[in-house]
């Protein structure tokens with residue numbers, strides 16, 4: 001599955017458009033600009049190359065404050081995962097539990113995200129992940145595409161709950 005302009009215009013499976021992140025965020029703008037191009041852009045230390053957390057201001061290894069954002073390989077594996085049970089009408093569109101995955105990327109970065117498509121259960125630790133992009137209100141955000149995708153039916157009539 002590749003991200004196209006049509007995908008970006010499509011409604012997200014999880015969040016209402018009003019929850020779109022600010023693509024012009026002072027710190028995270030490079031991430032969103034990269035995502036809009038289909039690239040995973042993350043920060044590393046400009047002095048020693050260590051992978052940094054998204055909002056990290058100084059390197060843990062060499063103390064440099066030189067943060068460089070660059071595209072990294074969009075591949076990794078599941079480091080940890082959990083299943084979220086949350087119902088927040090009007091904001092969270094999913095009516096079934098959904099996974100949140102902490103992905104360990106080949107670049108050394110760690111990134112927490114949900115899955116590209118709805119999925120009933122958390123993936124296995126160590127499962128291979130390719131990073132794709134969801135679109136929330138037209139803003140592309142990273143999402144885990146799992147090799148062993150377990151796609152949930154769009155209208156699970158047998159599990160529908162009357163409020």
Ligand SMILES: [Zn+2]
Nearest residue numbers: 045048059062
């Ligand atoms: Zn460093």
